[in-house]
Amino acid sequence: MTGSGERREADGTDEITVTFVGTGDPLGSGGRLQTCFHVEAPSGRFLIDCGATTMAGLKREGIDRNAIEAIYITHLHGDHIGGLPYFVLDAQLVAKRTEPLVIAGPPGLEDRLRGAMDVMFPGLSDVEQRFDLRIVELEADRRVAVGPAEVTPIEVVHACGAPPYALRLDIDGKTIAYSGDTEWTNALIEVARGAELFVCESYFYGKEIPNHLSYRTLSAHRGAFDCERLVLTHMSADMLSRLPEIDEEYAEDGKRIVV
Numbered sequence: 001m002t003g004s005g006e007r008r009e010a011d012g013t014d015e016i017t018v019t020f021v022g023t024g025d026p027l028g029s030g031g032r033l034q035t036c037f038h039v040e041a042p043s044g045r046f047l048i049d050c051g052a053t054t055m056a057g058l059k060r061e062g063i064d065r066n067a068i069e070a071i072y073i074t075h076l077h078g079d080h081i082g083g084l085p086y087f088v089l090d091a092q093l094v095a096k097r098t099e100p101l102v103i104a105g106p107p108g109l110e111d112r113l114r115g116a117m118d119v120m121f122p123g124l125s126d127v128e129q130r131f132d133l134r135i136v137e138l139e140a141d142r143r144v145a146v147g148p149a150e151v152t153p154i155e156v157v158h159a160c161g162a163p164p165y166a167l168r169l170d171i172d173g174k175t176i177a178y179s180g181d182t183e184w185t186n187a188l189i190e191v192a193r194g195a196e197l198f199v200c201e202s203y204f205y206g207k208e209i210p211n212h213l214s215y216r217t218l219s220a221h222r223g224a225f226d227c228e229r230l231v232l233t234h235m236s237a238d239m240l241s242r243l244p245e246i247d248e249e250y251a252e253d254g255k256r257i258v259v
Helices: 054-060 084-093 109-120 187-192 215-220
Strands: 017-022 036-041 044-048 070-072 101-105 133-137 144-146 149-155 165-171 174-178 197-201 230-233 256-258
Touching: 017 054, 036 054, 036 165, 036 174, 044 165, 054 084, 070 149, 084 109, 101 109, 109 133, 149 187, 165 187, 174 187, 187 197
Parallel strands: 044 070, 070 101, 101 133, 174 197, 197 230
Antiparallel strands: 017 036, 017 256, 036 044, 144 149, 149 165, 165 174
């Protein structure tokens, strides 16, 4: 069941396609993969988050990994960054990548990534890549051009050992916004402002827990979101069991929309 956002037709060469590679929670509720969204725009291609199951999702969707110019990370939990070591290893050994890759995210990203690489594959962080791998740590509230997009990170509320961000990504005159993981914060109103697409977590239907949003809370603030299209993601088993009751559009693995 989809709610208020209907699919728009592509409007020519300026279209941007978003593929929901993974839309699940950390535990794979509903058999969904962990968070990863692929964006294809005239100016370039990138990922938003790279959960541990990302490689399986990219291959299932037939997405060219070497065409991905950047990976933008919201926060440093495994279901959002756990696929990065596999992406780098695949780029080196299988995809034979030669083009540069930039990975951008919160402060602490480089240490966390290199640590994860060495836990999973000891010595991987010391391997000289055949491609230029650049890691950029983003400053909250500072809009900066990184890779094919201009990214504005906005700090939200989600304990993860480093600043958690929602992201606004501007490319080809359009804005794609994503809440990352967070409990309610008024910062989300600014994150969504004027966006053609706002992807927002909705972890439980009504249960309120720290660090995450419930659908009930989101609905209470729905009128404050000035965005063209809202799509829910990162849903627990509880939320998935209540989908027939919700009024908003929601993501599913493999869903594609045109912005």
